[in-house]
Amino acid sequence: MMKRVLPIVLAVATVVFIWIAWVQSGGIERHRMFSARSPEEAVRLLLTAAKSRNWDAAYSRLANAGEVEKAAFARDLGGSNGSLRTYATLENFNVWGLHADNQEATVRAKLHYSTAVGPLDDVRDIKVRNDGSGTWKVVWPTSKVPKLAPQVIPVNYLRWDVINRGAEDDWGVQNVDSPQVRIVSMNALQRPDRVVILGEVVNEDTVPAYVNVNAALLAPDGSPVAQETSFDKISHTLLPKQVSPYRIDFPGMKLQQIKSVRMDAKAMLVPATADPVIAVTQQRMETDALGKKVLRGELLNQSGQIVNIPHVVASYYDANGKVIWVSDGYLDQELLPQIPVGFAVDLPDDVAGKVQTYHVVVNYYQKNNS
Amino acid sequence: MRTWLKSLLVSLTFAGLAQAAELRPPAQATAGSPFSIASSGTGDGTFYLIGPAQISKRKVNLGGEISVQGHEVEQAGTYTAIVCADQCTSVHFYVRPAQASRLSLLVHPSRVRVAASNAISAVAFVFDRFHNLVLTPQKVDFKVVPPEGAAISQSKTTANGTAWIRLTSARKGGPAKVRASIGDLAEMRVVQQVASDACNLRIKAVPGPKGIAVETEPVRDCSGNFVPDGTVVSFTKTDASGKTTVDAPIKRGVARVEMAVSGPARISVASGVVNGNELSLGGAR
Numbered sequence: 001m002m003k004r005v006l007p008i009v010l011a012v013a014t015v016v017f018i019w020i021a022w023v024q025s026g027g028i029e030r031h032r033m034f035s036a037r038s039p040e041e042a043v044r045l046l047l048t049a050a051k052s053r054n055w056d057a058a059y060s061r062l063a064n065a066g067e068v069e070k071a072a073f074a075r076d077l078g079g080s081n082g083s084l085r086t087y088a089t090l091e092n093f094n095v096w097g098l099h100a101d102n103q104e105a106t107v108r109a110k111l112h113y114s115t116a117v118g119p120l121d122d123v124r125d126i127k128v129r130n131d132g133s134g135t136w137k138v139v140w141p142t143s144k145v146p147k148l149a150p151q152v153i154p155v156n157y158l159r160w161d162v163i164n165r166g167a168e169d170d171w172g173v174q175n176v177d178s179p180q181v182r183i184v185s186m187n188a189l190q191r192p193d194r195v196v197i198l199g200e201v202v203n204e205d206t207v208p209a210y211v212n213v214n215a216a217l218l219a220p221d222g223s224p225v226a227q228e229t230s231f232d233k234i235s236h237t238l239l240p241k242q243v244s245p246y247r248i249d250f251p252g253m254k255l256q257q258i259k260s261v262r263m264d265a266k267a268m269l270v271p272a273t274a275d276p277v278i279a280v281t282q283q284r285m286e287t288d289a290l291g292k293k294v295l296r297g298e299l300l301n302q303s304g305q306i307v308n309i310p311h312v313v314a315s316y317y318d319a320n321g322k323v324i325w326v327s328d329g330y331l332d333q334e335l336l337p338q339i340p341v342g343f344a345v346d347l348p349d350d351v352a353g354k355v356q357t358y359h360v361v362v363n364y365y366q367k368n369n370s
Numbered sequence: 371m372r373t374w375l376k377s378l379l380v381s382l383t384f385a386g387l388a389q390a391a392e393l394r395p396p397a398q399a400t401a402g403s404p405f406s407i408a409s410s411g412t413g414d415g416t417f418y419l420i421g422p423a424q425i426s427k428r429k430v431n432l433g434g435e436i437s438v439q440g441h442e443v444e445q446a447g448t449y450t451a452i453v454c455a456d457q458c459t460s461v462h463f464y465v466r467p468a469q470a471s472r473l474s475l476l477v478h479p480s481r482v483r484v485a486a487s488n489a490i491s492a493v494a495f496v497f498d499r500f501h502n503l504v505l506t507p508q509k510v511d512f513k514v515v516p517p518e519g520a521a522i523s524q525s526k527t528t529a530n531g532t533a534w535i536r537l538t539s540a541r542k543g544g545p546a547k548v549r550a551s552i553g554d555l556a557e558m559r560v561v562q563q564v565a566s567d568a569c570n571l572r573i574k575a576v577p578g579p580k581g582i583a584v585e586t587e588p589v590r591d592c593s594g595n596f597v598p599d600g601t602v603v604s605f606t607k608t609d610a611s612g613k614t615t616v617d618a619p620i621k622r623g624v625a626r627v628e629m630a631v632s633g634p635a636r637i638s639v640a641s642g643v644v645n646g647n648e649l650s651l652g653g654a655r
Contacts, residue, residue: 278617
């Protein structure tokens, strides 16, 4: 009798322990969550899976999985080709419904990524569909990434290499001079929480320059109060006669505290290439989904190489041609050859009303050639 | 009285014994050339030679010539010779630079715009073989060879070891060779004279495969020099779809872009701070 009872008891105990472990690991919650009972929950579940880069789980949340390739879906959320999104982490997201009926709903998701260049927000309006059994699933956009036909794109733009004077060369042996750059405009603005110095700098030379603009705020007695550089709010590598906006922020400073500003543009001679040429098309001022004023446009990489991380720097001018604001933004998507990619950079509402025209330059980082 | 006399004799004897050896350096010493310093006194002593960049020490016999090797006086300047026996005595002398044997030529800048007044400076420094600046006046011949046209020569006498000239860059771009020479010694540098800002920047539009192709006429400066390839020309098109800007580098003298146009459009061009003409497409041109 005992011989038959013991295995049964052990088997039952094993089943009980497995069940307890499953419950402990959130199994009930997962099971309940697996069948999303609301559109927001469906989007939240998909994004939770995407956050942990569990593309299989995220993909299983799609209502139109048959129409969307899993690889393309993973590329859309996780990035590809060394783009900024491939180096980004989805930190958190906010989800709220825009419209819903019994069968379909639209949910807005604001995704907050953390990247090496700072936080990045992505706002998406996501369609969600009820599968009839009360479970909501996400309808992922099926827009196909345009592919360029195999071809040879001849690139014969200039490249500049630099040979400097060697350490063993005698004193007096000629070296190559640093490029001549000039600050062509400067404007100091008081913003609610900071002083902002902005303007434009031009490379006046016939060789490329790596440019950095520094500003020092001077007190009435001439002593420096604060010192900052343009950091990434500038296109550092300027080809001959190229103009770049710059912006230098002084958080916590007030214009009343300072008497003057000392500006300094430092330039170094660097190897550079005129390729790739990136066109900025369809630039227009708009109001985005969150009600912010933005400058939108598209970038078109006219070369045959992938641009991994594009960076847009825009300057805005008033009716007198004075630079009144400079904003910048990184694109989390790579620029494939000949394929336009949209961008949007925001600007303060009070500035937007004064903007008459604008100028956009594109800075870029490439894996093999930054 | 006897005691007093005895004390005086003893003092004189010791004073005679303690009299220091004297050194007599040559009136003129030249860097890198050996010479002798005459010494007085008797017995052995220690000789020190302290120069601007080195010190030497050795045992010498007083009363003879102390020979100084050439390698001990390679740096021009003031030297101090010291000899110590019972007492030490010192003497200062000056070592002048040797004959000019090296010329350093500093030419600035390495690139200059054409027709820039007094924009190039050439400074020649005359050194001897030990890198001492030769301070005696020397005649330096400067010669500038432009890419086209006759060479220009000018002679300058050095003052404090340097001679310099200022030059205006030519109106024609290209490398200018700047040469400085003293006798057989010569140094040469090259200054690139580059085109100035674009002048009369003009664009034209022709139909292209993707819409219209806009290209500049050959871009030259006001002296007629071609603006170097790689110089950025900014094209701006404004039409119903918004604004499009392309920063295109000059290639073989012209900058060219292709743009899609929807309806009437205005296209303008600029290079650096220079603006060009504006085209109106789809309307009056």
